[in-house]
Structures are given as C-alpha cells and as structure tokens.
Amino acid sequence: MIDPSMHLKATAVSPQVHQSRRAHSPSKQSFSQILHEERQQLTISKHANERLATRGIQLDQAxxxxxxxxxxxxxKKGITDALVVTKDAALVANTKSQTIITALNRQEAESHIxxxxxxxxxxDS
Structure with missing residues (x-):
C-alpha cells in the first residue's frame, strides 16, 4: 500500500498571506522564495498514484x-523531465514541479521506450 503521507501537494501561498507576513516582519522571505520552497515538496500525480497502487509498487520514506x-x-543541472530507476520501479518525473508523473514496475519498464x-x-535502492 502507498504511504498516504507521501501524497503531499505543493500549495501556493497567496499574495495576501505574503503581505501579512511582510507587514509583521520585513526581514522574512519574499513571496517568490516561499513559493519556491513550497514547490520543492515531492508530489505524486493522481495518475502516478493509481499506477503505484495497481502495480503494487511500494517505496519507503527513505x-x-x-x-x-x-x-x-x-x-539544477538543467534536466526538466527525468526517468528515475530504482531496484523495483521506474518513475517518470518533472523536476521543476517535483512531480512523479507515472510509475512502472521494473519488469514493465524493460519493454518500454x-x-x-x-x-x-x-x-540502487
């Protein structure tokens, strides 16, 4: 089963929240910095989540x-869309949005382009 805690969605911080934070503490991070940090959380798309479940792919928190x-x-190296290959799975991910797009088990991945x-x-793990 898939760990529900891994299904974190990056949520945008509204400009109003940013303005109120800034009003109270001018030395706090800018809206773009907060938004950038929020987007750094790994997200699993609905499609990928379904594939992980139906294919019995389980990955631990580590x-x-x-x-x-x-x-x-x-x-950081300029890759936008990556194939992540683990011992048990192959995942297609977008690096900009930190989103897992789809997932296959290794046996399925061997016959795919x-x-x-x-x-x-x-x-390796």
Whole structure:
C-alpha cells in the first residue's frame, strides 16, 4: 500500500498571506522564495498514484526522500523531465514541479521506450 503521507501537494501561498507576513516582519522571505520552497515538496500525480497502487509498487520514506533530493539535483543541472530507476520501479518525473508523473514496475519498464525525458537517475535502492 502507498504511504498516504507521501501524497503531499505543493500549495501556493497567496499574495495576501505574503503581505501579512511582510507587514509583521520585513526581514522574512519574499513571496517568490516561499513559493519556491513550497514547490520543492515531492508530489505524486493522481495518475502516478493509481499506477503505484495497481502495480503494487511500494517505496519507503527513505527512498522517496532520496528521489526528491536527486530530482532537485537534476533540476539544477538543467534536466526538466527525468526517468528515475530504482531496484523495483521506474518513475517518470518533472523536476521543476517535483512531480512523479507515472510509475512502472521494473519488469514493465524493460519493454518500454521512454520518450520526452532529458535525463535519467539510477538508484540502487
């Protein structure tokens, strides 16, 4: 089963919230900084969530954390869409939105051709 705590959605902070924070403390982060940090959370799309469930793919919190960090690294290197390959799964992810787009188990992935990706992340675990 999929860990429901991993289904974190990045939510935008409204400008009104930013303005009230700024009014109370001018040294706080800007709206764009807050929004950027909020977008750094790993999100699993509805489609990917369904694929994880129907294909019985289970990743523990440590694996999700590693995937998230590697996606951030890939994004810094200019990769926008990545194939993340673990021991048990292949995930297609968008680095800008930190979103898992789809998921396949390794057996399915062996017979697929992945398109529209510009980077691959190989993980042993």
């Amino acid at each position: 694996q999700w954390n590693t995937i998230s960090e590697k996606l951030k690294e890939a994004g 992945f398109t529209n990706i510009n980077g691959t992340i190989l993980l």
